[in-house]
Amino acid sequence: MFDHIDPRSPTPLYAQIAARVRVAVAAGNLRPGDALPSVRQLASRLRVNPATVVQAYRELETDGFVELRQGAGTFVREVRAERRAGERAHQAASLVRRMVAEAGRLGVSVDELHAAIAEEIGARSP
Amino acid sequence: MFRVVLYGQWKWSRIVVILGTLAGFALPILSVQGATSDAANAMKAGELLAVIQSWGVLYPVLAATIGLLVAIATWAPDHRGRHVLALSLPLPRWRYVLLRFAAGLVLLVPTMLGVLAGAVLASATATLPPGLETYPVALAIRFALALAVAYAVFFAISAGTTRTSGIILGIIGAVIVVQVVASAAGIELDLTSPVQAVVMNWPGPLAIFTGRWMLIDV
């Protein structure tokens, strides 16, 4: 889940970590009550500054995704369905934004993009 | 701390210590070969003293050699690591030097004991012509002091930076080599006597090396 954290991306590392957790919660991969890895474990695994992980967890707590229990760790909170749906919508929008920008750089027109999407989705759905 | 320093130095100088002990033990015993009770082969007093004296030359050589080798082994790991380890350890430099010096001294003890044991054994088994006495303990003590002095001198030289001590030891080595070659070729060249005259005859610890080393004497 936390693989491919990219220090070169313009998004700060703590935001990338927080985003992964949000996506996992939105997709239902992380359930309420699940424990996130400890700051020590995650920082060591990713080889990032522990303060970065702390910042990510704090942001998630502020947004209501997790709660920090003193001495016990960080646990996923119950997140309402609308909230999760909202998070997915946010991720989808972000995906589309990136795709459209990249298409622009490649000189692909909006119509060409539409056609490609339709074909790709048509090919995937049963 | 001393234990681990001693252990490390032991690992470096094991062979030298063992060989030194064996050589120290053998030397006195070999030197009394002529003093048997067999009337046919026994030497007269004068001859025996001459033999003892010629073997006696080897004591200062052994002391200088073992002293040199143990001193080099003491500093070898530091020189190899460019002194980084020593300087980054949390103790003052003088204490570190003291630890190394003391560990080296301890490693000299086996050789000293070897000479003592050899001298005592040689004295016990030799049959002496009338008028002669053995002085095993005096010899052993003198050897021990000479060994310690040689070690101290070479320790001080090696304690410098790798370059300085290398240069000094190199010069000493070169002078000795030149002298030996010149003697072998019959060339009149005396480099060491002036040095010896200054260094050895100057009243000081190095005087212990001069003179005759006699296990058996009048």
Added chain:
Amino acid sequence: MSNAVEIHELDYRAGKSFAIQDLDLSVSTGSIYGFLGPNGSGKTTTIRLILGLLRARAGTIQVLGEPMPLAAPAVLARVGFVPEQPHLDPTLTVRETMRFRAAFYPKWDGVWAEQLLQTFDLDAERLFGKLSKGQKGKVMMLLALAQRPDLLVLDEPTDGLDPVVRRDMLSALIDYVSQHGASVFISSHLVHELERMCDWIGVMDNGRLVSHMPMEQFKNGIKRLLVSEAPADTGSAPFAVLARDRNGAASETWLVRGWESDMTAWFDGRGASVQSIVDLDLEDGFVELLRTFRRAPHGQEVL
């Protein structure tokens, strides 16, 4: 004591050619400070000065609140050092080496040292001299960490080591830092590694500290702009233009410093437009910074 390391107006000279001048540097307690710079810029010398291995001509150095090199023996008990070259006795086994070090450091943690042996997959009975470069590096990291230091000083600890070894060493380092809250001062060529873990960055060039600031500020500071109908004159720009390159007929790539998002207005007012804004990663930023510094006359404030 707020800073793990504090250097003021340091002056050091070695021979006629090399000098460190007027160095001001501080490492906050608990931070991970990355030290970058080309070869020969004075990084190793600065580290040696911090450890009290060298004596400065002028200026002050304080490590963990104590003056160096005066208080060196006491302070070094709390500093873990991983040097560039393995400097340990090659005739001792790994375990004997550990025993040697343990005798000098009162806070040595034997239990954790054993765990690290496992984690690093080291054979305790092998002679140090017979280890591979990567294994030697791991042993040095083990020794520095098992001391339980308050400050870790690492001089290119992962230089020339393969990625797996680097990963293991840095994981162990971060693991210790999260438990203990130790401060870290690490110099490296591997900019990407530093980028992940450091919260402060210092750049050294030719004996001078060219840049000293939080990591985010350094990375956010320099951006690459794709500009169309670029104006010729940049004198009035609210940002600094480090470089401009033409990409064909209508567009240019600009490298700028001190950019803020509302500055697109400056372009709009001149009939130009910014097509894209890209953050430079640490490596590019570092290279550009050095290029700029070398072009600027000496003493001029760059960043």
